[in-house]
Amino acid sequence: MKDNEIITLQDEISFMRIARRCRLIISFSGALISALRSLWPFRLFLGLPPVVNIATGSDITELILEKNLSGTLYRQYLKFVDLNWCPLYPYALRNIIEKRVPNVVFMRYPYFYEHQYGGDDQFPEKREKLRFFHPSHLDWKVQDRGRYRNSSKGNDRFIRAFARAVRSGLEAECVILDRGPDRDIAKDLINELGVADRFIWKAPLSRQDLFAEYAQADVVIDQFDVGGYGGITIEAMSVGKPVMIYLQENCLRLLYPEPMPVLNCRSEEEIYAAIMKCRDREYLQRLGREAKAWVFKYHDWETCLDQFLFYYTLLTGHKVVDYGVS
Numbered sequence: 001m002k003d004n005e006i007i008t009l010q011d012e013i014s015f016m017r018i019a020r021r022c023r024l025i026i027s028f029s030g031a032l033i034s035a036l037r038s039l040w041p042f043r044l045f046l047g048l049p050p051v052v053n054i055a056t057g058s059d060i061t062e063l064i065l066e067k068n069l070s071g072t073l074y075r076q077y078l079k080f081v082d083l084n085w086c087p088l089y090p091y092a093l094r095n096i097i098e099k100r101v102p103n104v105v106f107m108r109y110p111y112f113y114e115h116q117y118g119g120d121d122q123f124p125e126k127r128e129k130l131r132f133f134h135p136s137h138l139d140w141k142v143q144d145r146g147r148y149r150n151s152s153k154g155n156d157r158f159i160r161a162f163a164r165a166v167r168s169g170l171e172a173e174c175v176i177l178d179r180g181p182d183r184d185i186a187k188d189l190i191n192e193l194g195v196a197d198r199f200i201w202k203a204p205l206s207r208q209d210l211f212a213e214y215a216q217a218d219v220v221i222d223q224f225d226v227g228g229y230g231g232i233t234i235e236a237m238s239v240g241k242p243v244m245i246y247l248q249e250n251c252l253r254l255l256y257p258e259p260m261p262v263l264n265c266r267s268e269e270e271i272y273a274a275i276m277k278c279r280d281r282e283y284l285q286r287l288g289r290e291a292k293a294w295v296f297k298y299h300d301w302e303t304c305l306d307q308f309l310f311y312y313t314l315l316t317g318h319k320v321v322d323y324g325v326s
Contacts, residue, residue, distance in 0.1 A: 024316055027054070033074070033077055062148045093251055131218050132174040132219050134176040143185070159190060161275055162275060163190070165275045229260070243262045244271070
């Protein structure tokens with residue numbers, strides 16, 4: 001196998017041939033179960049290299065609780081792997097404790113930043129209307145009411161708060177992506193609130209177009225239910241944009257010594273207050289600069305790769321960093 005080579009495997013036998021030639025397996029959200037398929041019951045006897053599970057969200061917050069075959073297999077998987085790299089979501093921490101998930105670590109993800117789109121502290125030309133950009137899935141558990149669902153976004157609270165702010169005289173518009181299970185309900189709600197002329201609907205965007213929208217926005221909107229951040233928040237912050245989101249700060253303290261510089265809000269009243277605070281454009285620009293500095297401090301490859309490399313060495317015995325002793 002060549003360096004930087006990507007191989008697509010079609011069956012579990014092909015997977016096993018490749019896996020046994022590797023030092024480490026990194027499996028996202030339980031993907032190893034599907035890769036092994038019929039061999040999963042014999043996992044302890046396959047001679048696999050060490051496995052790192054990267055839990056990404058709904059797997060560790062929802063699937064782990066499911067009382068069906070998928071949930072059972074996922075709970076087996078969490079106990080089989082050598083390291084569970086978990087997110088700092090409130091429901092994830094609750095489930096980790098209640099299900100006694102072993103070998104849990106919290107590490108900072110390295111991100112690739114789109115420097116060609118971000119530039120140096122770019123801000124949109126000053127326009128009469130503040131521009132909010134809402135790229136998150138539209139989902140507040142109307143269409144999908146699964147028993148264990150907790151990865152919804154709570155966007156209805158933002159829509160109501162935004163409409164209230166507009167009625168209070170705020171000159172603002174919102175670019176919103178037409179995606180998520182409750183997108184049609186969102187359109188009805190916006191029409192009922194009488195603010196359809198303040199929303200600009202767009203189809204899901206290419207990566208280049210997504211970053212173009214970040215560049216034109218004054219504020220980026222993420223989610224208000226999960227209590228943690230995802231790719232949208234990190235990407236927006238990396239190009240110097242203020243982000244409106246709900247974060248559970250007690251959870252984040254397990255990994256970060258300082259809070260994320262965001263507009264942290266959860267209830268409709270809190271979201272409304274945060275929106276009205278955005279009238280101060282100098283404040284938004286200052287928050288955007290702080291956001292960019294925070295992201296590069298904690299999520300650039302140069303600042304967080306060493307932590308992963310330590311666990312790589314611990315699991316494989318293959319030393320890649322000099323720790324100063326022979």
